Amino acid sequence: xxxxxxxxxxxxxxxxxxxxxxxxxxxxxxxxxxxxxxxxxxxxxxxxxxxxxxxxxxxxxxxxxxxxxxxxxxxxxxxxxxxxxxxxxxxxxxxxxxxxxxxxxxxxxxxxxxxxxxxxxxxxxxxxxxxxxxxxxxxxxxxxxxxxxxxxxxxxxxxxxxxxxxxxxxxxxxxxxxxxxxxxxxxxxxxxxxxxxxxxxxxxxxxxxxxxxxxxxxxxxxxxxxxxxxxxxxxxxxxxxxxxxxxxxxxxxxxxxxxxxxxxxxxxxxxxxxxxxxxxxxxxxxxxxxxxxxxxxxxxxxxxxxxxxxxxxxxxxxxxxxxxxxxxxxxxxxxxxxxxxxxxxxxxxxxxxxxxxxxxxxxxxxxxxxxxxxxxxxxxxxxxxxxxxxxxxxxxxxxxxxxxxxxxxxxxxxxxxxxxxxxxxxxxxxxxxxxxxxxxxxxxxxxxxxxxxxxxxxxxxxxxxxxxxxxxxxxxxxxxxxxxxxxxxxxxxxxxxxxxxxxxxxxxxxxxxxxxxxxxxxxxxxxxxxxxxxxxxxxxxxxxxxxxxxxxxxxxxxxxxxxxxxxxxxxxxxxxxxxxxxxxxxxxxxxxxxxxxxxxxxxxxxxxxxxxxxxxxxxxxxxxxxxxxxxxxxxxxxxxxxxxxxxxxxxxxxxxxxxxxxxxxxxxxxxxxxxxxxxxxxxxxxxxxxxxxxxxxxxxxxxxxxxxxxxxxxxxxxxxxxxxxxxxxxxxxxxxxxxxxxxxxxxxxxxxxxxxxxxxxxxxxxxxxxxxxxxxxxxxxxxxxxxxxxxxxxxxxxxxxxxxxxxxxxxxxxxxxxxxxxxxxxxxxxxxxxxxxxxxxxxxxxxxxxxxxxxxxxxxxxxxxxxxxxxxxxxxxx
Amino acid sequence: xxxxxxxxxxxxxxxxxxxxxxxxxxxxxxxxxxxxxxxxxxxxxxxxxxxxxxxxxxxxxxxxxxxxxxxxxxxxxxxxxxxxxxxxxxxxxxxxxxxxxxxxxxxxxxxxxx
Numbered sequence: 001x002x003x004x005x006x007x008x009x010x011x012x013x014x015x016x017x018x019x020x021x022x023x024x025x026x027x028x029x030x031x032x033x034x035x036x037x038x039x040x041x042x043x044x045x046x047x048x049x050x051x052x053x054x055x056x057x058x059x060x061x062x063x064x065x066x067x068x069x070x071x072x073x074x075x076x077x078x079x080x081x082x083x084x085x086x087x088x089x090x091x092x093x094x095x096x097x098x099x100x101x102x103x104x105x106x107x108x109x110x111x112x113x114x115x116x117x118x119x120x121x122x123x124x125x126x127x128x129x130x131x132x133x134x135x136x137x138x139x140x141x142x143x144x145x146x147x148x149x150x151x152x153x154x155x156x157x158x159x160x161x162x163x164x165x166x167x168x169x170x171x172x173x174x175x176x177x178x179x180x181x182x183x184x185x186x187x188x189x190x191x192x193x194x195x196x197x198x199x200x201x202x203x204x205x206x207x208x209x210x211x212x213x214x215x216x217x218x219x220x221x222x223x224x225x226x227x228x229x230x231x232x233x234x235x236x237x238x239x240x241x242x243x244x245x246x247x248x249x250x251x252x253x254x255x256x257x258x259x260x261x262x263x264x265x266x267x268x269x270x271x272x273x274x275x276x277x278x279x280x281x282x283x284x285x286x287x288x289x290x291x292x293x294x295x296x297x298x299x300x301x302x303x304x305x306x307x308x309x310x311x312x313x314x315x316x317x318x319x320x321x322x323x324x325x326x327x328x329x330x331x332x333x334x335x336x337x338x339x340x341x342x343x344x345x346x347x348x349x350x351x352x353x354x355x356x357x358x359x360x361x362x363x364x365x366x367x368x369x370x371x372x373x374x375x376x377x378x379x380x381x382x383x384x385x386x387x388x389x390x391x392x393x394x395x396x397x398x399x400x401x402x403x404x405x406x407x408x409x410x411x412x413x414x415x416x417x418x419x420x421x422x423x424x425x426x427x428x429x430x431x432x433x434x435x436x437x438x439x440x441x442x443x444x445x446x447x448x449x450x451x452x453x454x455x456x457x458x459x460x461x462x463x464x465x466x467x468x469x470x471x472x473x474x475x476x477x478x479x480x481x482x483x484x485x486x487x488x489x490x491x492x493x494x495x496x497x498x499x500x501x502x503x504x505x506x507x508x509x510x511x512x513x514x515x516x517x518x519x520x521x522x523x524x525x526x527x528x529x530x531x532x533x534x535x536x537x538x539x540x541x542x543x544x545x546x547x548x549x550x551x552x553x554x555x556x557x558x559x560x561x562x563x564x565x566x567x568x569x570x571x572x573x574x575x576x577x578x579x580x581x582x583x584x585x586x587x588x589x590x591x592x593x594x595x596x597x598x599x600x601x602x603x604x605x606x607x608x609x610x611x612x613x614x615x616x617x618x619x620x621x622x623x624x625x626x627x628x629x630x631x632x633x634x635x636x637x638x639x640x641x642x643x644x645x646x647x648x649x650x651x652x653x654x655x656x657x658x659x660x661x662x663x664x665x666x667x668x669x670x671x672x673x674x675x676x677x678x679x680x681x682x683x684x685x686x687x688x689x690x691x692x693x694x695x696x697x698x699x700x701x702x703x704x705x706x707x708x709x710x711x712x713x714x715x716x717x718x719x720x721x722x723x724x725x726x727x728x729x730x731x732x733x734x735x736x737x738x739x740x741x742x743x744x745x746x747x748x749x750x751x752x753x754x755x756x757x758x759x760x761x762x763x764x765x766x767x768x769x770x771x772x773x774x775x776x777x778x779x780x781x782x783x784x785x786x787x788x789x790x791x792x793x794x795x796x797x798x799x800x801x802x803x804x805x806x807x808x809x810x811x812x813x814x815x816x817x818x819x820x821x822x823x824x825x826x827x828x829x830x831x832x833x834x835x836x837x838x839x840x841x842x843x844x845x846x847x848x849x850x851x852x853x854x855x856x857x858x859x860x861x862x863x864x865x866x867x868x869x870x871x872x873x874x875x876x877x878x
Numbered sequence: 879x880x881x882x883x884x885x886x887x888x889x890x891x892x893x894x895x896x897x898x899x900x901x902x903x904x905x906x907x908x909x910x911x912x913x914x915x916x917x918x919x920x921x922x923x924x925x926x927x928x929x930x931x932x933x934x935x936x937x938x939x940x941x942x943x944x945x946x947x948x949x950x951x952x953x954x955x956x957x958x959x960x961x962x963x964x965x966x967x968x969x970x971x972x973x974x975x976x977x978x979x980x981x982x983x984x985x986x987x988x989x990x991x992x
Contacts, residue, residue, distance in 0.1 A: 004947070026925055028944070028951025029904035033921070035947045056922030061929050 212258025417473025536678025625673030936962030
């Protein structure tokens with residue numbers, strides 16, 4: 001039986017309202033029902049039903065009576081406040097709609113943003129041992145600074161577990177290559193989300209095995225665990241225990257021994273297939289657990305409770321040093337990264353298993369936007385409520401005269417604000433529900449918002465509503481109840497000092513909106529700039545086909561020729577890595593030789609292999625020298641280096657110079673050409689040195705065909721698939737459009753820019769709603785004044801100017817406050833990019849005038865109507 | 879006869895308390911009604927009906943034992959009082975009178991709009 005552990009807050013809430021003499025019995029009933037439902041329906045359902053039951057118990061006969069001698073009076077007064085609040089809402093429909101709409105939109109916006117923030121902050125924290133799991137990070141010192149890898153020798157962790165009592169458990173994850181090719185019912189699949197591991201996977205992490213035995217599922221060679229998603233993909237059913245999966249690359253057939261629940265999306269690893277480590281061939285497995293130079297494993301270690309990470313690190317690092325060869329030990333050291341830090345603090349880590357890396361700055365930005373939205377809507381309410389107060393001053397006066405205490409009046413107005421936020425909250429649930437699919441698309445996540453999950457949202461929504469209710473209610477309540485009854489009833493004006501606060505709030509509100517508008521403009525300009533920047537090569541109309549099968553490589557020339565025959569393909573090139581590469585780029589050590597041929601410097605440099613067609617397919621230009629000739633024999637001893645490399649290597653006459661490449665083997669090469677610099681990585685990074693070798697250079701094997709296309713890509717892809725399946729029967733064709741792939745580099749920025757746009761749009765909309773309401777009240781208050789002015793000869797234009805100028809001044813002031821703030825924030829953001837736009841005055845002016853224009857348009861509807869009206873109408877009656 | 883007024887749900891609850899005899903407390907009453915009448919009963923509706931009936935004097939309650947699945951909370955057992963029994967009988971009698979008073983034809987009439 002599961003532990004009976006109902007949500008405490010629900011029971012506390014029940015205890016709070018339930019009549020004390022009934023409480024123990026009813027709570028007993030509830031708990032009894034709860035534990036039954038827990039067994040039959042699970043915790044989630046049971047929680048939900050308990051929630052419903054307790055809400056249904058919230059009825060007069062169960063609620064405890066209001067104590068004290070105020071008993072009947074208070075109760076009746078509360079009812080009366082409620083009634084008055086409803087009547088006020090109904091009477092001032094425009095005012096109510098503005099407030100409720102503004103609040104509902106802002107609550108919905110904030111809910112969406114906070115959902116994202118919550119999910120980001122929850123990464124990897126759901127494991128029961130989450131606070132004790134760490135992973136070793138290898139730090140390698142290089143001349144350019146430290147480099148970080150999330151990998152280590154498997155034997156290292158095994159030795160740690162044997163020799164250090166602090167280690168409770170560990171698991172290794174391993175990939176032999178980027179893809180895992182299988183054949184099921186003669187249908188090939190290429191999968192990337194796999195790992196080779198042991199049964200410990202299920203004891204270190206809390207991932208759940210639905211079918212199969214978590215102790216033994218991965219014990220035997222050629223056993224395999226699939227996720228639900230993967231089972232459906234492979235077999236169309238989740239009933240997969242005992243099914244066979246052929247994997248020619250592993251020389252055998254796997255048997256499915258387990259089905260695991262799909263990994264939740266707030267997990268840093270993306271895994272759908274687990275393969276038993278014992279499947280590895282003898283020599284490979286021996287290398288793993290005997291060889292201190294095999295850095296291919298990623299490990300997760302569970303530490304015993306109370307282990308001090310710093311002490312552990314020192315001891316573990318010393319243990320590594322004593323086992324490594326001296327040369328290695330001097331260069332590397334280990335750090336241990338806590339599981340919960342992986343999501344946000346892995347941007348610098350290479351060869352990482354982590355599929356989604358988070359960015360804390362976006363979490364902060366989204367939280368701030370959420371806060372802005374709430375504050376702007378709350379300010380609306382404050383402004384409208386205080387300016388409306390003038391029209392309600394008589395009511396307040398009378399209440400005071402008949403004996404209302406200030407506290408009671410404050411209660412009354414707070415009740416009104418809570419009623420409004422309450423209605424807005426209910427409305428926001430609907431809006432959130434409608435907006436959720438759209439939001440999911442933007443953030444590429446799958447958040448759920450439906451009846452099932454609404455209970456998860458209840459605390460968040462309630463918290464937001466209570467904050468808004470208090471924030472926006474307290475000021476008007478205190479302000480309005482300050483009125484002196486005698487003055488009010490005599491008809492004297494009572495606005496006074498509050499007017500300045502209202503102005504300040506409008507300024508504040510528009511300053512926030514302006515900051516967001518400037519931000520939006522800068523972000524989208526930067527995105528345009530990046531998307532349109534010439535990278536030094538042509539990126540359009542290029543189709544990249546992966547080589548996922550070693551069988552292709554010996555016959556690639558034949559396949560290349562066949563691909564070139566496809567109608568619409570003008571040329572085909574072959575390369576190991578390409579400009580705009582999204583996978584790891586190989587590196588080699590370039591040894592610079594002096595006149596006598598003795599090594600004087602060694603520089604780690606990016607390396608790619610190109611065939612002779614690359615130059616024209618990518619439309620790259622040569623600064624000097626020549627490209628590969630096509631003669632395999634002579635090309636194989638030649639290389640090209642880019643302009644940055646020329647500078648870095650300190651070569652005055654690069655053409656004809658001889659350098660040594662040390663990577664897979666070591667030999668000398670002649671430099672035959674220097675291509676102009678091109679951005680082969682994302683524009684977050686600057687130009688870096690690169691060496692280009694011929695396709696048959698031993699430092700890398702060819703991995704891609706690149707097709708230069710014209711016209712509709714669809715028939716070309718179909719034809720290419722046919723060619724591919726002729727040469728490669730084991731894998732499915734995997735292709736990418738290079739421009740899409742490049743756009744992926746900036747996916748996080750693209751998402752942020754859309755969210756920025758929406759946030760800015762919403763905040764200016766809500767601010768203008770408020771401004772519209774304020775303008776209406778101003779006109780209403782001054783309607784007689786306007787009539788008299790008009791009778792005395794004021795022109796419509798001068799009246800319009802009079803009404804809108806004060807608002808314009810506030811908005812200009814807001815702009816002046818917002819500009820430096822926005823400048824500072826956006827300058828910081830742009831520093832993320834090596835290539836960035838300048839912050840021009842134009843952007844700021846555009847944002848400023850845009851805001852002003854929108855605001856004037858908002859006000860002008862009311863102002864024009866007032867200026868245009870017939871003075872007889874307003875002056876006729878007193 | 880205002881003094882014996884019983885709502886439909888109240889009547890169901892009283893009868894169920896009778897059916898369960900010594901075993902009538904919140905959860906058992908709820909389940910009995912749900913299985914016998916196949917209708918949903920919320921804890922709230924049931925508890926307020928029980929409280930109302932007790933105030934009218936038709937039911938009396940008595941504290942029972944506490945069990946583990948109730949986290950030590952006692953059960954409150956209900957019993958029908960003498961006046962409760964009278965009220966039920968009265969209800970039944972008036973119903974019967976009404977049934978008997980319906981002319982035979984009225985029950986045989988087939989629904990025929992025009």
